[in-house]
Amino acid sequence: MENVFDYEDIQLIPAKCVVNSRSECDTTVTLGGHKFKLPVVPANMQTIIDEKIAVYLAENGYFYIMHRFQPETRISFIKDMNSRGLITSISVGVKEEEYDFIRQLAEEQLSPDFITIDIAHGHSNAVINMIKHIKAHLSKSFVIAGNVGTPEAVRELENAGADATKVGIGPGKVCITKIKTGFGTGGWQLAALRWCAKAATKPIIADGGIRTHGDIAKSVRFGASMVMIGSLFAGHEESPGQTIEKDGKLVKEYFGSASEFQKGEKKNVEGKKMYVEHKGALQDTLTEMEQDLQSSISYAGGTSIEAIRHVDYVVVKNSIFNGDKVF
Ligand SMILES: NC(=O)C1=CN([C@@H]2O[C@H](COP(=O)(O)OP(=O)(O)OC[C@H]3O[C@@H](n4cnc5c(N)ncnc54)[C@H](OP(=O)(O)O)[C@@H]3O)[C@@H](O)[C@H]2O)C=CC1
Numbered sequence: 001m002e003n004v005f006d007y008e009d010i011q012l013i014p015a016k017c018v019v020n021s022r023s024e025c026d027t028t029v030t031l032g033g034h035k036f037k038l039p040v041v042p043a044n045m046q047t048i049i050d051e052k053i054a055v056y057l058a059e060n061g062y063f064y065i066m067h068r069f070q071p072e073t074r075i076s077f078i079k080d081m082n083s084r085g086l087i088t089s090i091s092v093g094v095k096e097e098e099y100d101f102i103r104q105l106a107e108e109q110l111s112p113d114f115i116t117i118d119i120a121h122g123h124s125n126a127v128i129n130m131i132k133h134i135k136a137h138l139s140k141s142f143v144i145a146g147n148v149g150t151p152e153a154v155r156e157l158e159n160a161g162a163d164a165t166k167v168g169i170g171p172g173k174v175c176i177t178k179i180k181t182g183f184g185t186g187g188w189q190l191a192a193l194r195w196c197a198k199a200a201t202k203p204i205i206a207d208g209g210i211r212t213h214g215d216i217a218k219s220v221r222f223g224a225s226m227v228m229i230g231s232l233f234a235g236h237e238e239s240p241g242q243t244i245e246k247d248g249k250l251v252k253e254y255f256g257s258a259s260e261f262q263k264g265e266k267k268n269v270e271g272k273k274m275y276v277e278h279k280g281a282l283q284d285t286l287t288e289m290e291q292d293l294q295s296s297i298s299y300a301g302g303t304s305i306e307a308i309r310h311v312d313y314v315v316v317k318n319s320i321f322n323g324d325k326v327f
């Protein structure tokens, strides 16, 4: 692979503006036949989403993916969302009991709108077999499979029946995969996204490494239909997890799904725990993201997300922040 780069190495080049106000720019996106307000989904992690946030997001037109770390609650979650007329979007793993779970959903005629297979190393027979199992039992569910970091993996999962693939191994804020294993897309996630997107025939979700709202536009430019974000969504009033006071400031915990805190044991740990600044209301962040993306669209010289996909860019190796701290 030549010409690797990451989010902070890239600047998109402005094109002539065609709107009189940024409010004319449309940030909506369609995935799996459903229209969402933003091409953004909060990470399916236990300190990022819970049932209450899922309901809020679905009721307000945002995409969500519920995590899989309280497996016994998934059926009642689906029934509750169905009773409210809301989109159902859950996660599964690949262990034997997950096969039974999919069979149970089919028997109870509970077909989630979206099922995400959430595995660290998604380029595997374990994921391919699970995609086929879901498609055999719940043919109407839109299957998102991951995580992967190569075009070969994208092709194989798409060929197995995945409706979308999720790209990103190791770029996450609480990820230590790159340090513990030496593998992944950490440090070159945006280039990996472009590499994968060239092979993809179905939507790609870019997962991990987004540190600023501008990184959402950059992801779209390099082939993402949607981005998954953890750290920017951590620390809100509504976020699950403990709030504590540190050096006179309120902070909230954010931990990796493969951390010791999540697993309850020190085995194959590839995630850590950190504290992030308390950020206020979730909706304020969503609103700011929408405004910033509207502005991105205006700089792209268009009126919709599509305009961003075609802009030129320059590589300014590690220099765009010029030593400035972003947040
Ligand atoms: N996006 C990312 O960079 C990463 C994300 N994560 C997140 O952490 C959570 C836990 O992930 P994961 O450990 O996959 O889930 P699980 O603990 O549910 O493991 C799933 C299955 O895959 C096996 N497995 C896990 N890693 C590997 C590997 N590298 N090679 C072969 N088999 C493997 C496990 O067996 P065994 O444990 O016995 O090996 C298990 O049978 C997920 O939410 C995932 O998204 C974790 C790491 C990286």
Ligand SMILES: Nc1nc2c(ncn2[C@@H]2O[C@H](COP(=O)(O)O)[C@@H](O)[C@H]2O)c(=O)[nH]1
Pocket (backbone or CB within 6 Å): 043, 044, 045, 147, 168, 169, 170, 171, 172, 173, 174, 175, 176, 177, 178, 207, 208, 209, 210, 228, 229, 230, 231, 232, 255, 256, 257, 258, 259, 270, 271, 272
């Ligand atoms: N290597 C690990 N990656 C993890 C773990 N838990 C979650 N994740 C991934 O991170 C993103 C969120 O990234 P962020 O940069 O936006 O904070 C998440 O969607 C997962 O793909 C983990 O324990 N280890």
